[in-house]
Amino acid sequence: MIAKMSLGLRSSSNESDADAGMNDEEYVAEGKASNTAELASRQDARLFAQLEQEEGFEQLLGVPYALKHVREIHVVMRHAVAEAGDRREELTHHPLFHPMFAGFVLGFAIGLTQAHRAKHMGLSRNLTRLSSSQKEFADECGVQIATYYLSLVDSEGIFGKEADADLYGIGDRWRLLGEERRLDEFDRLKDCVERGKRAAHGWFDEATDVPPRFLEALEAFIEANPNAVFG
Numbered sequence: 001m002i003a004k005m006s007l008g009l010r011s012s013s014n015e016s017d018a019d020a021g022m023n024d025e026e027y028v029a030e031g032k033a034s035n036t037a038e039l040a041s042r043q044d045a046r047l048f049a050q051l052e053q054e055e056g057f058e059q060l061l062g063v064p065y066a067l068k069h070v071r072e073i074h075v076v077m078r079h080a081v082a083e084a085g086d087r088r089e090e091l092t093h094h095p096l097f098h099p100m101f102a103g104f105v106l107g108f109a110i111g112l113t114q115a116h117r118a119k120h121m122g123l124s125r126n127l128t129r130l131s132s133s134q135k136e137f138a139d140e141c142g143v144q145i146a147t148y149y150l151s152l153v154d155s156e157g158i159f160g161k162e163a164d165a166d167l168y169g170i171g172d173r174w175r176l177l178g179e180e181r182r183l184d185e186f187d188r189l190k191d192c193v194e195r196g197k198r199a200a201h202g203w204f205d206e207a208t209d210v211p212p213r214f215l216e217a218l219e220a221f222i223e224a225n226p227n228a229v230f231g
Contacts, residue, residue: 022120024134031064038067047074050152060148063141069112073149076203076210077105081158083211084218085168091218093169095230096186100221102150102177103189104214107196109149110142114197115204127201150177173231188224192217 022030039048039061047070051057060066081101085092117138118127130138154174157164164170176182183189195217202208 024137027117027120028064031066032062034065035061035063035067038071044071044074046156047071047152050148050155054151057148057151060144063144065113065116066141066145066148069109069116069145070149070152072112073105073109073145074152076108077101077149077214078158080211080214081168081170084215087215088219089169091215091222094222095171095173096222096225096228097170097218098173098177099183099186099189099230100192100218102146102183103192103221104196104199104217105149106143106146107193107198108200108210109146109196110139110193111197111200112204113138113141113145115201119204150174176230182230186221186225186228188221191224192221195220 039051048067051060081092091097114127114130114135117134118130121130154177157172158170159167161172165172195213199208199210199213202213203210
């Protein structure tokens with residue numbers, strides 16, 4: 001299991017404004033109910049199989065709207081990787097693709113939870129009005145969501161392990177993300193996280209197309225670590 005880390009789908013911003021102004025207690029309760037409904041629907045059941053197969057992931061059901069966000073991240077990241085591979089094939093082949101992908105996913109998950117919470121407070125784009133406790137809670141939720149999704153990628157690949165390698169040259173190095181010492185040496189990894197957050201905020205507001213932001217982050221990360229290896 002990967003350790004915790006410090007298109008066909010429209011964004012969550014298209015939800016009704018009926019729940020705007022929802023307090024924290026209501027948000028958590030509604031978010032847990034959303035998880036229950038996602039499981040009951042059996043939609044994308046394969047995405048959530050690890051909730052039963054991997055010990056420790058059952059706590060994800062207590063993270064508001066976690067399964068909805070996992071599904072969204074899965075679709076968005078497949079789109080981003082596909083476009084990156086089509087435009088700059090050498091970058092998806094690069095051995096530093098894996099830590100950059102993980103950092104961007106972590107940031108995207110955190111940014112998505114922040115934007116979603118602000119939406120349900122009626123704050124729209126003004127994320128600065130989230131309280132410090134709400135931001136901290138969103139960070140914690142984002143980490144859990146990203147950890148689950150990266151564990152799914154470790155098990156299944158982004159498009160499937162064989163398709164990842166054949167189509168985009170992405171090797172199976174995901175397990176290495178569980179060793180934090182391998183990540184500590186990289187410059188600009190925190191920048192990948194921040195870029196992921198901003199991409200999520202823009203995607204949620206339907207103002208940003210994620211693939212160009214992902215490709216820019218990938219290019220910058222590889223350029224910042226010219227002599228680094230990950231393997």
